[in-house]
Amino acid sequence: MRVLFAGPPFFGLLYPMVPLAHALRAAGHDVLWGTCGAAVGHTERAGLLAVDCAPGIDPDALYAQMEKDRQGRKPPSPGERTAPPKGKGFSFFSDEMADRMVEVAEHWRPDLVVHTPNGVVGQLVAARLGVPSVLHAVGFGHTSAHVGMMNNALAGAYARHGLSGPGPVSAWLDVTPPSMSVTDEARRWFLRYVPYNGGAALPSWLFAPRDRPRVAVTLGTVRPVVDGVSPVQWVIDAARESEAEFVLALGGADLSDLGELPDNVRPVDWIPLGALLSACDAVIHHGGAGTTLTALDSGLPQIVLGEGADRPANAAAVRARGCGLVPEGPGDLTPKLVERLLTDDGLRDAARETAREMAGMPSPAETVPRLVELASTQGALR
The missing domain is CATH 3.40.50.2000 (Glycogen Phosphorylase B;)
Structure with a gap:
């Protein structure tokens, strides 16, 4: 055929x-x-x-x-x-x-x-x-x-x-x-x-022992080109008040507008998202379809920004399933939102249930x- x-x-x-x-x-x-x-x-x-x-x-x-x-x-x-x-x-x-x-x-x-x-x-x-x-x-x-x-x-x-x-x-x-x-x-x-994001030589730190939670942060491949990296400025501000590690997977975008990054923020050029999420505890992202589904497949709780194109529909589905958070507006983009992402057992349980469903x-x-x-x-x- x-x-x-x-x-x-x-x-x-x-x-x-x-x-x-x-x-x-x-x-x-x-x-x-x-x-x-x-x-x-x-x-x-x-x-x-x-x-x-x-x-x-x-x-x-x-x-x-x-x-x-x-x-x-x-x-x-x-x-x-x-x-x-x-x-x-x-x-x-x-x-x-x-x-x-x-x-x-x-x-x-x-x-x-x-x-x-x-x-x-x-x-x-x-x-x-x-x-x-x-x-x-x-x-x-x-x-x-x-x-x-x-x-x-x-x-x-x-x-x-x-x-x-x-x-x-x-x-x-x-x-x-x-x-x-x-x-x-x-x-x-x-x-x-089945998540597919191309091949890569994975960095050794991805597999090293760690003693704090890790959060992946991505805007996909299109949004940084259109909007720059400003949509994640609030994450950088939240990171300054968090003990977690944040991995900025922004596809090699210019990060200069974010200012000096805190020590617990690690920028990376490109890591296949499925591999990155397998070494993380949560994910914050723009709401693109592939990113949303890869996060669901990983069983991780997520914050979905959900602005533009099909992203509001993807965000709404995640919120309805109870495995992620969707900010209602700029006032929700606070360190408390990140804290809830990392500590809410209900979000984590629903995320894991969804991953098991997808595996079947x-x-x-x-x-x-x-x-x-x-x-x-x-x-x-x-």
């Missing part, structure tokens, strides 16, 4: 699909990844084959500028039509990748296409070839209505390829714990979330035969 992965060019949307791609490869199936920008290199380093479907563009720079423009834009006046189609900004370069990805797919002839909710170019390719479209969810923030909105923004590309619109999603892979799922899709399959979900390897059957029953297996 041949499987095309349509990957939006960002860590948080690319990496969650890598374990399924590896499982398919381990079972003897062929996998090809269509993406663009730096994600081509990330896919290559994951040991997978990739094609640059939008040569010459820098998705990271373009998205960062789009976010900055959006934050400074006034709401359109009634009747104003200068705004891009709703959903355009969050289809993450699907339009730019569509023509090349269709060309590649028509040559390679995949038996099914796997894509994220934002990677609707994958749904377009599946419709063009008449093969199953498998949506690989990445968090709590997407529904079929969101996917439909992003497909509407791709109307021009559908028209270019002789299509009136997308075909149905044949399977919706839900990686959220069943007790926390907000998805009611008719074709939902639960899939265990169908693994990527267990899901592969279902995908083979899906391709076969829809007449696409060749």
